[in-house]
Amino acid sequence: MLTFTLRRLMFAIPTLLFISLLIFLLVDLAPGSPMSQIPLTVPPEVRLKIMEAMGVNEPVMVRYLLWLKQFFVVEPLVLWDHWFSTEYSAGMQRIVSWQSRSPVMDIVVQRLPQTMTVIGTSYVLGVLIALPIGIYSAYRQYSWFDQLGTFIAMIGFSVPTFFTGLVLILVFAVNLHWFPSIYDTSLRVTDWASFMQQVKQMAMPVMVLALYNAAQISRYMRSSMLENLGQDYVRTARAKGLTERVVVLKHVVRNSMIPVVTVIALGIPSIFGGAIITEQVFRVNGLGALLIGAIQGSDLPTVQTLTFIFAVLIVLFNLIADILYGLLDPRIRYD
């Protein structure tokens, strides 16, 4: 198991390097890159100065290596300094946003809590809804509950989140006035009233994402349960005279959870991607909104760094899913 983990880690490094190069080159060499958008009326020496100030007068490879150094050496050092109040990163150049002229990572740290609260709550809620539905649908296969569950799950992943979001705004914000349609980031939770306000403003984005996640996970849970319910050990357990409750909840659910846990781990990075849209619908001031703003403002360092962070998340959770699978299922032997 350890050698497998190490091997996967070793493979993750070239993967990440390749992805970062791809993102860097794609953004940098594209014909629409903002460096070509300095007006032609600007005199050449001023143009050179502008390019120098933005740090884009160097060749691509030099800038790529510099960015790599900033991302993998300088930024972790800054974090280290921040935590342990040391001075290792003093005087080092960080990745700076072209829009706000402040370090990209500082903005990311500012935006992260909003994204994390909304996404985290919705994912946990989605899983909590999905598991019982999946279990019961499989246990009573083809019952009306199962049919209804299948139908709702189908709707859940067919209806795009931006439409569900708008419908919820229409129903709960415009018609019923229950929830605000715009997320207030500056709200501080200090007492019960502000806590209720926070719950209210989180309700709709969380509902949208939770429905979408629950739809997918409940399907996986159901088919995994169905596979296990037909196994011999279930018949043995029943023959021993165990109660139905113990058979299903102790034996079948436990074994069915193995693939589902990995699916849950694999789904985490993709909901960060999905949250880009939901954040846009509800004006949540999170990472997705930061990315969209940076794209519209041609802020290349922010776009490159954020996209790469998303890639790191995907690679990381793939790794976690693989390791979890190996740990949970003793039949899987990687070495």
Next chain:
Amino acid sequence: MTNAPAALAKPRSQWADVWVQFKSHKGALVGLFVFVSLVLFVFIGPMVWTKDPTFINPDAVTMIKTRNKPPSIEFPLGTDQLGRDMLARMMKGGQTSIAVGLTAMVISITLGTFVGVMAGYFKRLDNALMRLTDLFLALPLLPLLLVMAMLFRAPLSKAFGPEGGTFLLIVVAIGLTSWMQAARVVRGEVLALKEREFVLAARSIGTPSRRMILRHVLPNVMSPIMVAATLGIANAIITESALSFLGLGFPPDFPTWGRLLFDGAEYIQQYPERVIWPGVAISLTVLSVNYIGDGLRDALDPRIRGR
């Protein structure tokens, strides 16, 4: 003995068999019906309903008078903020959305099948191609699509015209970022097929690789490809409308369902129906395509029926 063959029923072909199975899946039948009606509405509809979807009345007074109309006989779905007929815009938008879905699906399936067959059939290529697939699977797709849309939209619009350029960009971008699942499935099937006796037989009579793939391998991996294709349409339509919804898809003069939704979102308080129509159209299309995919999967692979 001599007339025994006549007593046997005519053998059904494989696809007739699939159709019989497909028909027994109610959801898939309804899905097929809904999808066909949507396609007819979108492509045949404009021949019946001949209003120009981009027509803005040049007379400013008439234009202002016909703005934001509720549904009426003249405008069955009302008009938008510039007095354009919503029904005609829905049809035009649907044409683009469905065309994007189909074209992107063809690109991604072709690419996925090619990579999958190559990786499964030629052992030398397997490792390299699968590493490539893994790499693509680790890419953050939506952010990358957004970046591609931002960077390549202007130059491509210049080269191919605003509509053609954006269409090309979106279709190619979606195709390039969604072939991996198909490649993996096809590779698995090809690997299993290679162990079968008929492949051995074909090889032992000296069939060259090219004919081997075209005659023996490809026809036998058609079923997973078809399932992947239907799911690919749904995925492409959702991705296109998401891009349009984020304002990075088609320009406002060329309506797509996603673009209409994006335009309608600003007026959601006053005219909610402008969000509802395109949203329902997208959802119905994706839902019906997903049901068709479900039915096809059941019909093509009896082992997983009912899962």
